[in-house]
Amino acid sequence: MRRSSIVVLTLAAAVVxxxxxxxxxxxxxxxxEAGNKAFSAAVARGDAAAxxxxxxxxxxxxxxxxxxxxGRDAIQxxxxxxxxxxxxxxxxxxxEVEAHGDTATDLGTWAIKGADGATLDHGKFIVIWKKxxxxxxxxxxxxxxSAPRTAP
Amino acid sequence: MRRSSIVVLTLAAAVVxxxxxxxxxxxxxxxxEAGNKAFSAAVARGDAAAxxxxxxxxxxxxxxxxxxxxGRDAIQxxxxxxxxxxxxxxxxxxxEVEAHGDTATDLGTWAIKGADGATLDHGKFIVIWKKxxxxxxxxxxxxxxSAPRTAP
Numbered sequence: 001m002r003r004s005s006i007v008v009l010t011l012a013a014a015v016v017x018x019x020x021x022x023x024x025x026x027x028x029x030x031x032x033e034a035g036n037k038a039f040s041a042a043v044a045r046g047d048a049a050a051x052x053x054x055x056x057x058x059x060x061x062x063x064x065x066x067x068x069x070x071g072r073d074a075i076q077x078x079x080x081x082x083x084x085x086x087x088x089x090x091x092x093x094x095x096e097v098e099a100h101g102d103t104a105t106d107l108g109t110w111a112i113k114g115a116d117g118a119t120l121d122h123g124k125f126i127v128i129w130k131k132x133x134x135x136x137x138x139x140x141x142x143x144x145x146s147a148p149r150t151a152p
Numbered sequence: 153m154r155r156s157s158i159v160v161l162t163l164a165a166a167v168v169x170x171x172x173x174x175x176x177x178x179x180x181x182x183x184x185e186a187g188n189k190a191f192s193a194a195v196a197r198g199d200a201a202a203x204x205x206x207x208x209x210x211x212x213x214x215x216x217x218x219x220x221x222x223g224r225d226a227i228q229x230x231x232x233x234x235x236x237x238x239x240x241x242x243x244x245x246x247x248e249v250e251a252h253g254d255t256a257t258d259l260g261t262w263a264i265k266g267a268d269g270a271t272l273d274h275g276k277f278i279v280i281w282k283k284x285x286x287x288x289x290x291x292x293x294x295x296x297x298s299a300p301r302t303a304p
Contacts, residue, residue: 060259062276064216064296068261096292098280100252105280107212107292109220124214126278126294128250128257140248140259142278144216144296 028099031136032106032129036092039138043090046083052076055138056130062142089113092125102131103139110143121145180251183288184258184281188244191290195242198235204228207290208282214294241265244277254283255291262295273297 035054042050052072055061061069061078069078094108106129111122125143129136187206194202204224207213213221213230221230246260258281263274277295281288 062259062278062296065298065300067298068276098255100255103250103252103257105255105257105292107214107280107294123216124220124294126214126280126292128259128278140257140278142259142276142294142296144214144294146217146219148217149301 025097025099028104028129028136029094029097032097032104032127033094035129035136035138036094036106036108040090040092043079043083044088046088048076048080048083051079055141056132059137059139059141061138062140064144087112089115104129104136121147123147177249177251180256180281180288181246181249184249184256184279185246187281187288187290188246188258188260192242192244195231195235196240198240200228200232200235203231207293208284211289211291211293213290214292216296239264241267256281256288273299275299 039051039054042048042054052075055072055075057072059070059072059075061075063069063078066078069075089112091111091113092108093110094106096105096107098105106127107125108127109122109124112120114120123143123145125141127138127142128140130139131137132139191203191206194200194206204227207224207227209224211222211224211227213227215221215230218230221227241264243263243265244260245262246258248257248259250257258279259277260279261274261276264272266272275295275297277293279290279294280292282291283289284291
């Protein structure tokens with residue numbers, strides 16, 4: 001094979017590999033955005049068990065004002081407390097998703113609205129997602145509120 | 153070359169590759185723990201510029217009770233406010249470090265102690281580190297407090 005042919009083939013292979021990587025990254029982002037929509041839908045139903053089912057079997061949630069919740073049962077309790085406050089409208093917006101094989105990081109913002117559409121609270125999150133049994137699930141999840149602390 | 157020799161060499165290569173991966177992961181963990189110690193040392197000096205210098209040039213900090221701080225200048229302001237409250241004793245404990253090439257995730261706990269050694273506040277963090285110009289730096293940083301909200 002001529003040297004020029006080898007160069008062309010190598011470049012073509014690099015372009016294909018790059019395209020595959022970009023396509024895979026877009027797939028991960030779409031899967032995570034679908035996961036976040038499923039999260040919001042479970043909150044809308046007040047269904048803490050469905051929220052917990054979106055996490056991996058060894059997940060950890062790191063809620064404000066609480067210790068690390070390890071495993072789905074502990075995570076379900078955290079979100080039972082959350083939906084018990086009456087929250088039904090939670091929006092999750094991914095700003096930045098980075099995929100690294102079966103791990104992905106997801107940085108975004110969240111907002112809670114009342115029945116009248118007014119924003120009651122808002123903040124940020126970082127979630128580490130893992131592909132478990134072919135499904136992208138929340139594996140490590142931390143969030144906080146951007147609103148100043150006020151007296152309860 | 154005999155087939156058995158090829159198998160042995162392949163297995164040997166896999167073992168070496170595995171050992172290199174483990175060693176690299178330990179290097180990343182050590183670099184991140186050193187970074188966290190440098191962070192605590194800068195807090196002890198009340199030096200917000202030194203804290204900001206531990207972040208990448210395009211870093212984002214996601215503080216509780218504040219919006220996303222983008223870039224070192226904004227991050228320095230966040231930590232100037234933090235050291236201005238008088239905090240000098242911050243401990244950062246990495247519980248889980250995962251390396252993915254030039255990216256690493258770091259989940260851990262933090263504690264703030266007063267001059268008498270009593271814990272004033274404690275919480276959790278997730279930091280996404282990036283290797284920038286050969287140096288591991290904080291790239292995305294979110295934390296919250298585990299203490300219940302009380303009236304200010």
